[in-house]
Amino acid sequence: MLNEEVLVLNQNYEPLTFCRARRALVLLYLGKAELVESYNGKVVRSVKNWLPLPSVLRLNRFIKVTRREIPLTKRNILRRDNHQCQYCGKKTGPMTTDHIIPKGKGGTDSWENLVCACVECNTKKGNKPYTSVGLKLLRKPKKPSYLQFILSSRDKIPEEWRPYLFVDSQ
Template sequence: MDLDAPKVLVLNAAYEVLGLASIKRSVLLVLSGGAEMVSESGRHLHTPSTRIPVPSVIRLKRMVRRGVSRVPLNRRNVLRRDRYTCQYCGRQGSDLTVDHVVPKSRGGQRTWENLVAACRSCNLKKGDRTPEEAGMRLLKPPRAPKAPLFLAEMREIPEDWRPYLEALLK
């Protein structure tokens, strides 16, 4: 078990999602009284004399304000939002480009709503046209991400996280 990997959901005192913490950090927060364990992962850390449950969700005891977090608009975050999947054909991979839905030459802006992940062949096929002109369709309309982007990179979201993430996943 990798104790430094971010695998524990962290909530503030009002049960708002703050982000992820490592197992090591979350266990230390719980043991020091800075947080309470809301949900156990079912795994345990073993010392010679103690068995410590590994948290899946912790809640900080002090209120930490969740700032208005705007995700920076850049290539990496567009790919993360789109789950490294071409938004035209559904091909997945690391050899993706970022395409302007409305081309820059036609006044298309550099906004979340106008940028999508695209494989090279779809980007070439679309060229300097809109998807409609190229006879292509987007798998989903591009939007600014509401949820923290760490969620986009997770293959599966643990069931015990869902009640806290529900508003973010809509």
């Protein structure tokens, strides 16, 4: 249970990072953080008593963070798009990355111009604008935040974290 993951918020409630419950208890004990949410009904034994198992913590001091960048790679584009073709919605079969605006037409290698596409859609599109071949984009691609990216690889996000993550608005 001490390995349970805890969401750590900055002093301004902005999601910052994750840690294990063991570390969270130390931060609480040292007065470096306050408990915001605990895992419902779960408790952990400390030296003297039982404590609620932390789920979300808030640091007492504001930590200035330099934004961590996610490398722009084919693998990461596919991961951002959940291995789903952003044109037809297919989720199986080999996937490629497609330049929405073709490189030959001034399109860049960027989070905003690259999407996951199945081989069929990529072939159908070729070097043409996707609208001219009757394709639609499922969503407008954007650069993922570091935390969102880490979260996207999880199967399950604890309910207690949701109010602090804005995951539903993605």
